[in-house]
Amino acid sequence: MKKAALIATVALFLLIAPLSLVSAEASEMDSDWNRRIASPSYGFSFGFAEVKYGNDSKATVVMPGIDLRHFNGTNVTEAGGFYYGYELGVAANFYLGSETLSNGASEYDIEQIAMATLFLMGKHGYRIELPGTRGKFGIGLELGMGLMGGAGSFELKEKGGDNLSQTEEIIGPVFEAGIEGLMDAGPNNRLVLRLGLMVSPEVLDAEVYGFNAEAAPVRINIRCGFVRDH
Numbered sequence: 758m759k760k761a762a763l764i765a766t767v768a769l770f771l772l773i774a775p776l777s778l779v780s781a782e783a784s785e786m787d788s789d790w791n792r793r794i795a796s797p798s799y800g801f802s803f804g805f806a807e808v809k810y811g812n813d814s815k816a817t818v819v820m821p822g823i824d825l826r827h828f829n830g831t832n833v834t835e836a837g838g839f840y841y842g843y844e845l846g847v848a849a850n851f852y853l854g855s856e857t858l859s860n861g862a863s864e865y866d867i868e869q870i871a872m873a874t875l876f877l878m879g880k881h882g883y884r885i886e887l888p889g890t891r892g893k894f895g896i897g898l899e900l901g902m903g904l905m906g907g908a909g910s911f912e913l914k915e916k917g918g919d920n921l922s923q924t925e926e927i928i929g930p931v932f933e934a935g936i937e938g939l940m941d942a943g944p945n946n947r948l949v950l951r952l953g954l955m956v957s958p959e960v961l962d963a964e965v966y967g968f969n970a971e972a973a974p975v976r977i978n979i980r981c982g983f984v985r986d987h
Contacts, residue, residue: 790835791945791986794842796828798951798982804850805973806870806961811860820870822850824978828880832986841881844901848955848976849873858913860967868912868920870970872961876931878903884939895939895947905931909961911970921965929959945986953978
């Protein structure tokens with residue numbers, strides 16, 4: 758099932774990826790305005806995991822982390838409204854709390870729940886200037902689809918005993934929807950603040966000694982950076 762989903766996602770990505778790359782020729786053909794966009798952004802990511810054990814007992818934890826990205830693409834219109842491109846990013850989420858679980862016979866401390874993923878997405882979006890701001894402020898909507906890969910781990914420590922852990926590979930499709938706010942920061946530069954909702958169906962699902970840690974497919978990210986037309 759995972760293999761079939763991966764093959765289907767690769768096929769879709771290969772169809773949309775060329776649209777993100779047909780920009781160098783357009784840049785050379787038009788010297789009156791800058792078609793190319795570069796947009797690095799850095800911020801935080803929040804994931805969620807549920808640990809199930811015993812007779813329907815469960816504990817839900819928040820996994821904060823980092824989210825680092827670089828987008829490269831093309832402005833379709835001179836005003837910078839519609840755009841498309843590709844984005845490379847990395848996200849890592851960790852839970853290093855002190856939750857204690859019990860299966861009736863022994864107690865265990867959660868030592869770690871962690872996920873680290875690398876992803877590549879084809880993206881397109883639309884930006885508009887806010888009325889009355891003379892181009893100083895704008896808002897936008899962005900959609901993306903691609904592939905991600907990485908690894909995750911779930912580790913417990915028995916009271917007075919050893920650590921128990923399992924590591925899993927994470928690979929599969931990734932989708933994202935986001936909104937952004939922009940502020941003019943000089944010629945061809947804008948500051949940007951983004952809020953995104955990333956959905957990854959294939960995420961951590963690990964079991965250790967009857968305790969199952971399952972990460973939610975949704976991660977929330979908030980990032981800041983800049984957009985440069987060049």
